[in-house]
Amino acid sequence: MSSIxxxxxxxxxxxxxxxxxxxxxxxxxxxxxxxxxxxxxADKLAAVSAGIRGEHARYECDVRSAASVDETVARTLERFGRIDALVNNAGYGEFLSFExxxxxxxxxxxxxxxxxxVRFCKAVYPxxxxxxxxxxxxVASIAGKIGTAKATGYAASKHAVLGFTNSLRQELRGSGIKISALNPGPIDTPFFDRADPEGTYKRNIRRFMMQPDTVALALVRLLETGKAERDLPLVSAAGAKLIQLFPVLTAGVAARLLNKK
Known part of the structure; x- marks a missing residue:
């Protein structure tokens, strides 16, 4: 595939x-x-900004607010005249039992x-x-393809992101607009400070956790290749396919391997 x-x-x-x-x-x-x-x-954005060489911009934005999202998109368009790519990466998880x-x-x-x-896609689409x-x-998650115990809320939200992405891709055919999904497994980032405050899950899956720079590079490569989807790591990608193809046969094995929370 050619590089963009x-x-x-x-x-x-x-x-x-x-x-x-x-x-x-x-x-x-x-x-x-x-x-x-x-x-x-604002403080964290300023710290990240200080480490970036070259032209860039930063805006405080709350993805929960349509007004905040619209303002961020409007300010970006006012300054640069266009938005070539949007990366929807904001998100968090909490690992709790359904009860x-x-x-x-x-x-x-x-x-x-x-x-x-959805709010950001609506704002940049015009x-x-x-x-x-x-x-x-x-940025969805392997959790959007494989449900696990104590992730009912998080997995449901990522299933929704994938369903939205796949449906929107069909609507965008012929428009010149591409849409991709990045589905990483567990990553060693501050995500787990909130999702797993006691550290139980991190300890149980430490040998399977990816480093954040690996996932960041995969994200950038999606922008360069325009591929529709990328699952990672490879073992998670293979596992997701097996579970989707043989849900009954793999249920017991999947539970033993994945329910580590």
């Missing part, structure tokens, strides 16, 4: 104040792209992980449609 030149491209990234978003922003800048960082924390998860926690995760993605070009990368 990133130099000079305006790439808007949500969740860019830490983890994968911050690392991807730096990688994009190194490739000559113009990363536009969006996140809630102890309050409805408000389900709603909050869906609001950030799923509706935050400009991309006018341009007849653009690329959207939605």
């Amino acid at each position: 030149e990133l130099r000079g491209r305006i790439v808007l990234l949500t969740g860019a104040s830490s983890g994968i978003g911050a690392l991807a922003a730096r990688l994009l800048a190194e490739r000559g792209a113009v990363p536009v960082l969006a996140a809630r924390s 102890e998860t309050e409805l408000s926690r389900f709603e909050a995760m869906m609001d950030v992980n799923y509706m935050g993605t 400009a991309m449609k006018r341009a007849g070009a653009g690329h959207i990368v939605n």
Whole structure:
């Protein structure tokens, strides 16, 4: 597959104040792209910005607010005149049993992980449609393909992101706008500070956890290749396919291997 030149491209990234978003922003800048960082924390955004060489921008933004999302997109368009790519990376998880998860926690995760993605796609779509070009990368998760215990709220939100991405891809056919999904397994990032505060899950799966720079590079490669989807690591990608093809046969094995929370 041919590589897309990133130099000079305006790439808007949500969740860019830490983890994968911050690392991807730096990688994009190194490739000559113009990363536009969006996140809630002004202090964290400033710290990430200080480590980026080359032209870039940063905006405080809350993906839970349509007004905040619209303002961020409008300011980006006002400054740069276009948005070549959008990376929907903002999200979080909480690993709790269904019984102890309050409805408000389900709603909050869906609001950030799923509706935050929808809000940004809606906001950038008109400009991309006018341009007849653009690329959207939605960072979902292997959890969007493989459900595990104590992840009912998180997995549901990522299933929603994947369903939305796959459906929107069909609507965008012939428009010049591409849409991709990145589905990583567990990554050693601050995500687990909230998802797994006691560290039980991290200890149980430590040998399977990916380093964040590996995932950030995979994200950038999706922008360069335009592929529809990327699952990683390879063992998770293979496992997801097996479980989807043979859900009954693999149920017991999957439970023993995956229910580590």
